[in-house]
Amino acid sequence: MNLAEHSWTDARDADTDLALLPVGSTEQHGPHAPLGVDFMSAAAIAEAAAEAYDDEVVVAPPIPVGVAEEHRAFDGTLWVTEDSFRAYVGDVLRSLAHHGFDRIVVVNGHGGNTGALFEICARVSRDGDCYAVPFTWFDAVESDLELGHGGPVETSMMLAIDPELIREDRYPEAAEGAGDGFGDWAGGANLAFDFDEFSESGNLEDPTPATEEEGERLLAASVDACVEVLDAVAARALDGDQ
Numbered sequence: 001m002n003l004a005e006h007s008w009t010d011a012r013d014a015d016t017d018l019a020l021l022p023v024g025s026t027e028q029h030g031p032h033a034p035l036g037v038d039f040m041s042a043a044a045i046a047e048a049a050a051e052a053y054d055d056e057v058v059v060a061p062p063i064p065v066g067v068a069e070e071h072r073a074f075d076g077t078l079w080v081t082e083d084s085f086r087a088y089v090g091d092v093l094r095s096l097a098h099h100g101f102d103r104i105v106v107v108n109g110h111g112g113n114t115g116a117l118f119e120i121c122a123r124v125s126r127d128g129d130c131y132a133v134p135f136t137w138f139d140a141v142e143s144d145l146e147l148g149h150g151g152p153v154e155t156s157m158m159l160a161i162d163p164e165l166i167r168e169d170r171y172p173e174a175a176e177g178a179g180d181g182f183g184d185w186a187g188g189a190n191l192a193f194d195f196d197e198f199s200e201s202g203n204l205e206d207p208t209p210a211t212e213e214e215g216e217r218l219l220a221a222s223v224d225a226c227v228e229v230l231d232a233v234a235a236r237a238l239d240g241d242q
């Protein structure tokens with residue numbers, strides 16, 4: 001049940017303690033892809049996983065801005081600090097728990113969120129507010145294509161979710177200015193803090209090998225993995241259970 005599309009009485013009558021909270025980022029993904037890739041993909045996976053799950057699951061609206069200051073050189077990118085992100089996500093998790101949705105999978109679409117997300121999920125779980133587990137889709141699925149950034153994996157995913165948002169005519173521009181790896185390394189240390197220090201177009205990897213077919217496969221695999229996490233979170237014995 002998507003909370004944003006239902007009434008409070010529907011939420012009251014929902015017979016479940018399970019919730020999905022999509023989180024992402026509004027950040028550059030190269031010249032060919034929209035700024036919303038990360039929260040759009042998280043929301044699409046959460047929606048489809050709730051539909052695929054046997055029992056009822058509440059889906060919270062996506063949190064669209066995350067930890068993304070590393071992309072600040074690229075126009076349109078928005079970010080919050082890790083402190084703000086932890087505080088905000090923590091409050092949202094506790095408000096879900098207040099209504100009895102206290103077993104929560106946080107579906108994440110942005111690598112920069114993972115550290116702060118792990119910390120806040122651990123905090124609310126240790127404090128007994130709720131049991132929250134982070135799930136980052138691109139860490140859970142495999143592909144023959146490269147992940148990169150705005151690369152073939154994310155571009156394929158967007159071709160499956162909303163193909164009109166991908167500008168295939170800009171692939172050459174994306175590829176030409178792409179960096180060859182994350183960071184600028186010397187002696188085992190990353191010298192770079194911002195993305196424009198190692199990528200001109202905002203891309204890592206040429207997005208050209210992306211296909212809608214691979215996107216559909218990635219979406220289905222992400223949904224399967226998310227359902228598996230939901231099953232495990234639902235079955236988990238927690239302190240305070242009788």
Ligand SMILES: [Zn+2]
Pocket residue numbers: 029037038109110150154
């Ligand atoms: Zn992304």
